[in-house]
Amino acid sequence: MTQKITREHQRAQCIALRKVDSSYRAIATDVGISKTSVQRALEIFEEIGGFRDRSRSGRPKKLNERNVRMLKPLAKDDDNRSSARELMVKLNESLDKPICRRTIINYLQKCGYEYKIKIEKPFLNKENRKARLQWCLEHSNWTVDEWKKVLFSDESTFYVIKRKSETKIWRTKDEQWKEGCMAVAATGGGGRVGFWSVITWQGTGCFRVYSENTNSDVYCDILDNYLVPTLQLYGLEDNFMFQHDSARYHTSKQTDGKLQELNVKVLKWPAKSPDLNPIEHLWSIIDNKLKSRRMCSVKDLTDGLSAEWLSITQELCEKLVFSMPQRIQKCIAVNGKCIDY
Structure with missing residues (x-):
């Protein structure tokens, strides 16, 4: 948290110094950051009008809501409870982009499933x-x-x-x-x-x-x-x-x-x-x-x-x-x- 506040404070200093016509090199020296960081601070301020990082869209999900709805009944089949690898093979038959076993495990855990020994x-x-x-x-x-x-x-x-x-x-x-x-x-x-x-x-x-x-x-x-x-x-x-x-x-x-x-x-x-x-x-x-x-x-x-x-x-x-x-x-x-x- 302290590091983030310090970075935003440095960016604010960059904007203030630039408004009084300081050069990129001089600003970098005064604030104690690189010239590239000064340029980035000015670009962010010009784009969003603030000192925080740009919002990130994040990595796209490998399974959409429809895919997850397809996965749940496969996992809940009481006549044949499948392993993660078997579920991967079954689900990949319906997907354009195949997913791996680890992805299946991650989504099962998000849905509240646990890997347990049968009672x-x-x-x-x-x-x-x-x-x-x-x-x-x-x-x-x-x-x-x-x-x-x-x-x-x-x-x-x-x-x-x-x-x-x-x-x-x-x-x-x-x-x-x-x-x-x-x-x-x-x-x-x-x-x-x-x-x-x-x-x-x-x-x-x-x-x-x-x-x-x-x-x-x-x-x-x-x-x-x-x-x-x-x-x-x-x-x-x-x-x-x-x-x-x-x-x-x-x-x-x-x-x-x-x-x-x-x-x-x-x-x-x-x-x-x-x-x-x-x-x-x-x-x-x-x-x-x-x-x-x-x-x-x-x-x-x-x-x-x-x-x-x-x-x-x-x-x-x-x-x-x-x-x-x-x-x-x-x-x-x-x-x-x-x-x-």
Whole structure:
């Protein structure tokens, strides 16, 4: 700002000295600028009657409003979200002067688009969506006090080395849960362990880390040695409901017999509904924390999982369980489709 004011002041001095018939050379010496700058100051004053730089028209835009209107639907095609290079090829078919990939990126960013990895979601067919909607309607009147009586359980798999198939797309912030902006879940890579546990509004439950494939024998052992101690820990032996999904070993005759033996009342749960289960949110939290740990073996992974699970607060568990009414209302609003949880 100071430099600009000084330049305009110098130009004003040039005009004043020229009015008293000073030569270009003398003005340049007195003001302390070049002779060419003196000439330019006089030309600007003669043209616009002032001391500021001439207004500039700027570089012409590479895409006009019509071109931008053509670009937006190409970027929003949920059946085929394209990369910037693919969008460039498609748009150039309609342009007289071809544009580059960088130009596409600049205009997408101006339109509010971000280059993001697709959020993973389970595949929901028509029957899945119908069942989810029906379940939510049946539980839409449940209060927080009723959800406080539920133990939410889940299993997840964690990897020493995690290799994900990451698909990046262009989308706006509010489009992350749209159909074309999500990817079907896939995992793989490195040594791995399974992790089972439960949460209540009072906090986390006992957990088991295991390397074997889960079957009815393994699951019944979990119920005996990890679910029951959790019930005793929180005083829930009598008035509670146990939630688990419809995995085959959860619904086997052996597991049903074990649950009856333990006098455990099961909360019916719709298939492919991790977004309705509040404990699911903890897996991404733990996974992100594990990324900061140096892990070279399954033992390192097991130690990390144990430490991170024990660090989860009661306040977070309470917040997650208390979110159940909102989850249900959101699922009803989208007719059983995936929700943003």
